[in-house]
Amino acid sequence: MTPTTNDHAPGIYVGPDPDDRLEAAVREGGGQVVGPDEAVGVVFHSAADDPAESVGLVTDRTRWVQLPHAGVERWTSNGLITTDPVWTSAAGAYGPQVAEHAFALMLAGARRLQAAARAQTWDRQPGRMFMGSTVALVGYGGIGRCLLPMLEPFHCRVLAVTDSGPVDGVERTVSRSDYRDVLPEADYVVLLAALTPQTQGMIGAAELDLMRDDAWLINVGRGGLIDTDALVDALRGGRIGGAALDVTDPEPLPDGHPLWTEPNALITPHVANPKDAHDAALAQRVTDNVRRFVNGEPLLGVIDPEAGF
Numbered sequence: 001m002t003p004t005t006n007d008h009a010p011g012i013y014v015g016p017d018p019d020d021r022l023e024a025a026v027r028e029g030g031g032q033v034v035g036p037d038e039a040v041g042v043v044f045h046s047a048a049d050d051p052a053e054s055v056g057l058v059t060d061r062t063r064w065v066q067l068p069h070a071g072v073e074r075w076t077s078n079g080l081i082t083t084d085p086v087w088t089s090a091a092g093a094y095g096p097q098v099a100e101h102a103f104a105l106m107l108a109g110a111r112r113l114q115a116a117a118r119a120q121t122w123d124r125q126p127g128r129m130f131m132g133s134t135v136a137l138v139g140y141g142g143i144g145r146c147l148l149p150m151l152e153p154f155h156c157r158v159l160a161v162t163d164s165g166p167v168d169g170v171e172r173t174v175s176r177s178d179y180r181d182v183l184p185e186a187d188y189v190v191l192l193a194a195l196t197p198q199t200q201g202m203i204g205a206a207e208l209d210l211m212r213d214d215a216w217l218i219n220v221g222r223g224g225l226i227d228t229d230a231l232v233d234a235l236r237g238g239r240i241g242g243a244a245l246d247v248t249d250p251e252p253l254p255d256g257h258p259l260w261t262e263p264n265a266l267i268t269p270h271v272a273n274p275k276d277a278h279d280a281a282l283a284q285r286v287t288d289n290v291r292r293f294v295n296g297e298p299l300l301g302v303i304d305p306e307a308g309f
């Protein structure tokens, strides 16, 4: 650890294990790296996987805690998030890589890549064009904002579910409580919402029935947004076109689970945020937020304990 020369820089603890890259990110933002007892800021890196254990590192001196995840349901559901100290997530920081993965899953569904990869025989069943599709973005946060411009060259008609008002470049915006309205229209329903008590199981049997029978359900948010048993039934009954999921419930998806073998299901094992891209984006978020903390400016990704994200 290189000692900082500025004694007035706020003390930030990076833990629970040392992490050279994040310590460098703290110094880059104008903080100094200190032990947990002296720290006014705490930065947890991706190894901080046990909320209950990690929360013991937050002390009476702590004024700010940075989590490494965009989705923080494991922390909010334990009631560990407060407004004092303020807690921040990495919401939005992983937008480019996760949006790219969501885009890949849509194209794979359109072009039947999951079927071709499994076929092992010259079975010439064509896919379809993605160009000109109707895409519903269910949740419009950091990932949604990165996905929208990727759809533009494909001349997609985009519907967005958000309570933040009309979105530029989107044909129609509906409020969160009306999200079911977009389901019958979409060729691709893309789940990008945080997992909260309101969004848990938001896609169940009734919502799958609202979807077109050739529509694909894409999930890069959290597995718990979908009722998995209802999805398996809908796929078996041909009630939707297919499902491409980077996140599942349960997760990890156990070997032998029906989703592994459903012909129109495509599973990637929570890899939308590759490690190199994750680490670089988290370091940048830490630098940005330390700089804001030093300057008394609003932090990025402040978690609302009531809303759950």
Ligand SMILES: NC(=O)C1=CN([C@@H]2O[C@H](COP(=O)(O)OP(=O)(O)OC[C@H]3O[C@@H](n4cnc5c(N)ncnc54)[C@H](O)[C@@H]3O)[C@@H](O)[C@H]2O)C=CC1
Binding pocket: 070, 071, 072, 090, 091, 092, 093, 094, 095, 098, 138, 139, 140, 141, 142, 143, 144, 161, 162, 163, 176, 177, 179, 192, 193, 194, 195, 196, 198, 199, 220, 221, 222, 246, 247, 270, 271, 272, 273, 309
């Ligand atoms: N597959 C992966 O590797 C990754 C998954 N994620 C997941 O994606 C989620 C979104 O990430 P970001 O866009 O960065 O976070 P974000 O916090 O910027 O966006 C979350 C969005 O959820 C929306 N939302 C909340 N309640 C809703 C409701 N009832 N109906 C519709 N939308 C609702 C919010 O309006 C917000 O726009 C995260 O919460 C996380 O669970 C994030 C990063 C990587």
Ligand SMILES: O=C(O)C(=O)COP(=O)(O)O
Binding pocket: 046, 068, 069, 070, 071, 072, 090, 094, 273
């Ligand atoms: O940040 C998130 O919410 C993610 O899903 C990214 O993956 P992780 O939870 O860091 O393994």
